[in-house]
Structure formats: structure tokens, C-alpha cells
Amino acid sequence: MTKGRKKIKRRIGQDRRLxxxxxxxPANKKIGLPDKFFLSLVLILxxxxxxxxxxxxxxxxxxxxxxxxxxxxxxxxxxxxxGLIVMFVLSKINYHWWKKFSLFxxxxxxxxxxxxxxxxxxxxxxxxxxxxxxxxxxxxPIELVKLFLIIYFAAWLSKKGKTIKxxxxxxxxxxxxxxxxxxxxxxxxxxxxxxxVVLISLAMFFLAGGSLKHISLLVMVMFxxxxxxIKIxxxxxxxxxxxxxxxxxxxxxxxxxxxxxxxxxxxxIFGLGxxxxxxxxNYLPEVVGDSIFAIIAEELGLVGVTIILSLYLALVFRGFxxxxxxxxxxxxxxxxxISLWILLQALINIMAISGLMPLTGITLPFISYGSTSxxxxxxxxxxxxxISRFVKK
Numbered sequence: 001m002t003k004g005r006k007k008i009k010r011r012i013g014q015d016r017r018l019x020x021x022x023x024x025x026p027a028n029k030k031i032g033l034p035d036k037f038f039l040s041l042v043l044i045l046x047x048x049x050x051x052x053x054x055x056x057x058x059x060x061x062x063x064x065x066x067x068x069x070x071x072x073x074x075x076x077x078x079x080x081x082x083g084l085i086v087m088f089v090l091s092k093i094n095y096h097w098w099k100k101f102s103l104f105x106x107x108x109x110x111x112x113x114x115x116x117x118x119x120x121x122x123x124x125x126x127x128x129x130x131x132x133x134x135x136x137x138x139x140x141p142i143e144l145v146k147l148f149l150i151i152y153f154a155a156w157l158s159k160k161g162k163t164i165k166x167x168x169x170x171x172x173x174x175x176x177x178x179x180x181x182x183x184x185x186x187x188x189x190x191x192x193x194x195x196x197v198v199l200i201s202l203a204m205f206f207l208a209g210g211s212l213k214h215i216s217l218l219v220m221v222m223f224x225x226x227x228x229x230i231k232i233x234x235x236x237x238x239x240x241x242x243x244x245x246x247x248x249x250x251x252x253x254x255x256x257x258x259x260x261x262x263x264x265x266x267x268x269i270f271g272l273g274x275x276x277x278x279x280x281x282n283y284l285p286e287v288v289g290d291s292i293f294a295i296i297a298e299e300l301g302l303v304g305v306t307i308i309l310s311l312y313l314a315l316v317f318r319g320f321x322x323x324x325x326x327x328x329x330x331x332x333x334x335x336x337x338i339s340l341w342i343l344l345q346a347l348i349n350i351m352a353i354s355g356l357m358p359l360t361g362i363t364l365p366f367i368s369y370g371s372t373s374x375x376x377x378x379x380x381x382x383x384x385x386x387i388s389r390f391v392k393k
Contacts, residue, residue: 034091035322035388041315042366042381046080046374048308049367055275056295057288057369071288071369079371083378090382095390098383099330102155106177109148112141113184130188142185142193143376146200149181150337150380153201157208158330164209171214174205191229192360196345198222203340204333239358259284260294260353271301288369290361293353308367309350316343319384325391335387338380341365 050072057071064070098105116122116129123131123138131138156177163169178201185194206215230237238253263279266272277298280287287295297305319339326332342365349364351357363373 031389032391033389034385035318035391038315038318038322038388039381039385041311041318042378045308045311045315045366046084046378048311049364049374050076050080051274052292052296052367053288053369055299056277056280056292058275059280059282060287063282075369075371075374079369079374082371083375086375087378087382087385090379091385091389093382093386095331095334095383095387098151098334099155099158102152105148106152109141109145110180110184113145113181113188116141117184117187130190139372140370142188142190142197143370143372145181145185146193146197146341147338147376147380149197150200150204150341151334151383152177153204154330154333154337157204157333158328160208162209164205165211165214167211167214171211171218174201174210175218186229189229189233190361191226192348192362195226195360196341196348196362199344200337200340203344204337207336208333256285256291256359257355260291261355263294263298264354267298267301267305269302271297271299271304274299290349290359290363290368291353292368293350293364296367312343312346312365315339322384322388322391326387327390331387331390335384338384341380342377 053075054069054072058068061070061072062068067073112132115132121132121134122129123133130140130142132141153174156173157164160170178198182194182198185197202215202218206212230240259279263277263284266278272278277295279298280295284291284294286292293305296308300307316339319335319342323332323335323339326335345362345365348357348360348362349368352360352362363370365377366374
């Protein structure tokens with residue numbers, strides 16, 4: 001009888017502890033509202049992007065499509081509105097769902113990158129295959145892969161714990177996954193996106209407690225690979241030479257850097273005024289793409305640029321704050337990855353167009369023209385907003 005009672009008491013105790021764990025689990029906690037500050041910053045950047053595209057693209061849009069607001073309407077109806085809908089939907093989906101299917105997203109990303117290279121669906125533009133065209137829709141897989149890889153690494157790193165510092169158990173699998181994705185991106189080729197993906201992944205690995213010695217080893221190897229990639233493609237070497245000496249071939253490979261410098265210089269402190277850019281009149285290429293920051297600097301000046309940089313920094317710091325208060329490791333790494341994506345992509349674009357690093361073709365988050373890019377970014381924002389509902393205010 002005594003043994004039977006002890007067993008029953010132990011079973012009751014186990015059931016109570018299990019019930020308490022389930023009750024305190026993030027999946028079962030009463031959720032609050034999404035973080036309004038994070039959302040407000042994103043919406044302000046999206047609004048600035050639409051205004052910038054409407055201003056910067058009028059000349060090129062009129063010449064190409066006989067419609068000065070073609071780029072604005074395309075971005076609004078095929079990028080921003082669908083992106084906001086995706087963001088709203090994902091903000092309602094419990095973030096634990098992404099962890100369950102993280103491997104599926106990684107495999108889906110690899111398949112998309114392969115489709116670009118080996119199928120008839122891959123669309124080649126300007127010597128690079130970076131688009132998939134299904135006839136009724138076309139998109140850039142790399143923009144989705146950035147988010148998919150962040151989801152996978154967030155799930156993978158959350159399971160590692162103290163083993164994250166072990167070479168064979170953690171570093172080797174990390175390098176294998178990152179290497180597979182990197183090779184497929186390099187074959188497109190898209191070295192700018194490759195560098196961004198590597199930086200995001202390394203930062204996540206480091207913040208999760210990865211060995212600095214292992215990371216340094218990988219950085220050295222990647223640097224040597226980058227030098228090799230630069231050497232085998234003349235246009236990459238030319239971009240590096242232009243970075244070293246901006247006056248190199250100012251009517252050829254140095255044209256974009258030179259015209260961007262003129263635009264930024266024209267802006268001064270207060271700018272020429274919204275809509276009054278000179279460089280958008282067929283001087284500066286890619287005015288709605290990776291050069292849009294130069295047009296913003298010309299029209300809004302140092303004051304406008306400072307406001308935009310402050311918005312990015314505030315958004316990223318808010319993301320880091322949410323990550324610190326996240327209910328579990330997966331949520332923390334997921335927010336960190338998405339925040340790093342926004343931060344690093346913005347820094348690379350601004351530094352490249354300002355002549356502080358070689359041109360990469362990387363766009364400015366939430367602001368540059370591109371439907372796939374803004375939908376993917378807003379999808380990431382939706383995930384962050386869902387996690388923020390579980391964060392203690």
C-alpha cells in the first residue's frame with residue numbers, strides 16, 4: 001500500500017510539473033499586441049520608399065513606359081500592398097510553426113536557387129541568372145532564400161546549446177549548409193548577395209556562442225575565395241579598381257560611382273528639394289534601385305539622410321531589444337537574424353553608393369524598387385511582430 005501511494009504521489013507530482021511547464025510555455029501564454037514602435041518604423045520607411053521611387057523614377061519611367069509613375073504604381077500594387085498583407089498574415093501565425101518546418105524552408109531555398117541555374121524557368125538579365133519566370137509571375141529567389149536561411153539557422157542554433165563551440169558537431173555542419181547555399185548564389189553570379197548572406201550567417205553563429213577561432217578561420221577562407229572570384233571576372237576587378245581610385249574610367253565602369261558622388265554632393269545640408277534632383281535625368285543609372293540613396297541625398301540633403309539612417313538604427317535597436325526579451329532561443333535568434341538582415345543590407349547599399357566600398361548591386365531595404373525584396377522583408381517583419389506579441393512589455 002505504501003509503495004502504491006508513493007507511486008501515485010510521484011505520478012501526481014509529475015503531472016503537475018508537466019502541466020505547469022505547458023502552462024508557462026510561450027505557445028500557451030496569453031499573447032499581447034504586436035510591437036507598435038517596430039511596426040511604425042517599418043511603415044515610415046516603406047512610405048519614404050514610395051515617395052522616393054515616385055520622385056526618382058519619373059524620368060526613366062516616362063522614357064521606358066511613357067508613364068512617369070510606372071515604378072511607383074508597380075511598387076505599390078505588386079510590392080507594398082501584397083507585402084503588407086503577407087506581413088499581417090504572418091504576424092498572426094505562431095512563430096513556433098517556423099521552427100517545425102525550418103528544414104523544409106532550407107530545402108525549398110536550395111531548390112529555388114537550382115531552378116534558376118538548371119531549368120528553363122531561369123531568366124538571364126545582363127549576363128546573370130537571378131530570376132525565376134513562371135510566365136504569370138517572376139521573382140528573385142535570393143530574396144526569399146535570405147529569410148529561409150535565417151529561419152533555418154535560428155532553429156538549428158537554438159538546439160545546439162553548449163555544443164555550439166565544438167568543431168565537428170557544430171562548425172562543420174554550419175559550414176556545409178552555408179557553403180551549399182553560397183555556391184549556388186555565386187554561380188548566378190550574385191557576389192553582393194553572397195557577401196550579405198555570409199555576413200548574416202556568421203553574425204548569427206557568433207551571437208549564438210560560436211567559437212571566434214572557427215569564425216576567423218572561415219572568414220580567412222571566404223576572403224581567399226572572394227579574391228579568386230574577383231580575379232576570374234573582369235567586371236569585379238574593375239569595380240575594385242574604381243573603389244581604390246574613383247577617377248578610374250569615369251565614363252565607363254566608374255560612371256555610376258562618379259554620378260552618385262555628384263548627387264550626394266549636390267544635396268548639401270538641406271538638399272535641392274523633393275523632386276528636384278538633377279542626376280535622375282539619365283545621369284545616374286539604377287535610380288530606383290541600388291542608386292536611390294544618392295537621389296534621396298541630393299533631394300533631401302544631409303538632414304534627410306540623417307533621418308533615414310536614424311530610422312534604420314532605431315529599427316535595428318528595437319529588434320535587438322525584442323530579441324533580449326524573447327521567450328526562447330529560437331525566437332531570439334530569429335529576431336536577431338532578421339534585424340541583422342535589415343542592418344547589413346542597408347549598410348552595404350549606403351556604403352557602396354557613397355564610395356566607401358565597391359559597388360555590389362544590393363538594394364536599400366524597404367526603399368529601393370523591387371517587389372520580391374520588399375515582400376520578403378515585410379514577411380520577416382511579420383514574423384518579428386508575432387514574436388513581439390509573446391514578449392513581456
